[in-house]
Amino acid sequence: MKKIALLGMPNTGKSTLFNRMTGAAARVGNWPGITVELLSGKILLGGDMVEIVDLPGIYDLHGFSDDEQVVRHFLRDNVPDLALVVLNATQIERQLSLLLQLKQLNLNMVVLLNMADEARKFGITVDTGKMTEALGIPIFLLSAKYGTGYNESMQAAARALRYTTPGLAENLRDQLKQDGQIETEMARVLQHSVQVPARLPDNLTNQLDHLMLHPWLGLPIFFGIMYLLFQAIFFFGQPLQTGVNALFGWLREAAIVPLLAFLPAMLQGLLLDGVYNGVATVAAFVPLIVLFFLFMAIVEDTGYLSRAAFLMDVLMAKMGLDGRSFVMLLMGFGCNVPALMGTRVMRSRPLRLLSMLVVPFSLCSARLQVFVFVTAALFSPKAAPLVLFSLYLFSFASAILTALLFKRYFPSSEPFLLELPPYRFPTLRQMMLRGWHEVQHFLRRATLFIVAGVVLVWLLTHLPPSAAPASADTLAGIIGGWLHPLFEPVGITPELTIALIFGFVAKEIVIGSLAVIYGLGGEALSGALAQQLDWVQAYSFMLFTLIYTPCLSTIATLRSESKNAGFTLFAIAWSLVLAWMASLAFYQTARALGY
Amino acid sequence: MKTAHPHTATTLSSLHPGETATIASIHAEEALHQRLLAMGFRTGKKVELIRRARFSGPLQVRIGTTDILLRKAEAEKITVHRT
């Protein structure tokens, strides 16, 4: 099968084009370095099945950060039948250098000048005919986001695929022309084909940045936006969740209970109080997840991430990190796994490892579910968003403390150099795609971990059969008893301890296991928690949940990205120690103060 | 008030917000030099300093149509002539 590779500088719209071509939902965002590994899809093009490969962005053919290595290795092992080189039309003046380097590899190429819509807005004109002539490569204007120029581009790709591909240069580096030559050639090509106005009109981006990057208002605005998000979560997410819970409760009584009536009591219990209650309680989080990721999609696509890097770089530098590490913490709010992989853009290994050590403290959407549930159960509606906000602050604090303690073991002098893209806004289609993608991801994890988890919890809390369910004589009770000396000083009850043990696998299971342990779902479970715990215990439990190892997937990613088992074990052990110490300090202080 | 003669060489890091300059030379190690070239830092190009972050944080500079963030330490490696 023929292979088409998408090549270009970071943030030029390769993944947007890939999604348009294949109908896939590759992650798109206004941040250089969203894609850090290769992704492929098959489509019918010009009557043949072809494989399309989306690659991380590269600045030049000299790069050696881990994401750029992915591209180098791909080009070493494969000669693509066609390279679609995606350049940002508004930055053609500088991005041409990559095209001229690629040209020396004798690849079969078609050049797509993407973001034609923005180029028009900025008053930049490109004469593709003259440029094609000057370079000897077919060149087309395209807007991958809105679709203009897409059909012509695909026809050109299909035409180019018919030619055979010349070989790839043996040794990439040796054959590269001197940079001086490239510069002369850039000037020659640009001279007659590209016109850029001497001064760009004062656009929306400049005006917004005036506010967002304001020396004194910048950070307050950042935290203000975060706080509004939590308000929104409780304002919109909570009622939705209550509604879905009620629906599941009704379904249980109206359909599931009668349907299972013929089964023996023990099996009925397992299916109803174990699987159904557990899964339904977790499934009620779907609306919240969708809402949250829609918000994340908007933040990532606006280009605010680079602004956050600007605002936070000074502080991060004091901790041996840089602005990009902070952006990875923000990305980790969605899920820690892509945030860990996102550190590939860092070239210095110590900097990358230190960033990977702090990313798992980022409060991910799975932990958010636990916190929304517990805060809603134990705190007043007025206090709940504040409590949630405080947990995000603790999340940053844990990362900061960890970096400060260990930075001397990870010294780095990596330069900090980052593009600041213009503000953009996702299309409805982009947002839907992302939301749908995240729901799928959630459901996949749910079926994988949660069903198995809740069944196991049910068995632990109901065996041996002689013991009263969830009592101290059950297996769960016995395990909880063993760990009691460790968890008693931090105010965590045996029931919560069992939930924490399962939370090691994935945080989505925590609330599900509580539903099973208490034999109650949804609202009833909230009531039971409110009766059993006071707010100090609940907060201590949340602190522990926040800080200790997020999930098995995160551990697996830490292992595969660091390629170092010792580092991975250290990251796990440290998070457990810190979780326990933070909860202890909080719990004992609060009690000493008389709460 | 001008602190230096308009045509004496200075570094990018000493520009004030709103000032423009022409890049005279870049003194960076190989990897950083390559990245700077790819970002559009080339001898003879015009740069404008847009803003500086507080507490000697990163600078935002504009070269043509690209905006770039870089630390003071990196900006000191770029010699410019004020225009």
Ligand SMILES: Nc1nc2c(ncn2[C@@H]2O[C@H](COP(=O)(O)OP(=O)(O)OP(=O)(O)O)[C@@H](O)[C@H]2O)c(=O)[nH]1
């Ligand atoms: N205005 C406009 N924006 C676009 C266009 N194509 C992509 N974008 C936006 O540009 C940003 C980058 O898009 P991506 O598809 O993630 O870029 P990429 O080349 O895959 O980036 P990396 O994976 O980081 O290398 C996103 O905010 C897109 O929505 C376009 O044609 N016009």
Ligand SMILES: [Mg+2]
């Ligand atoms: Mg991409």
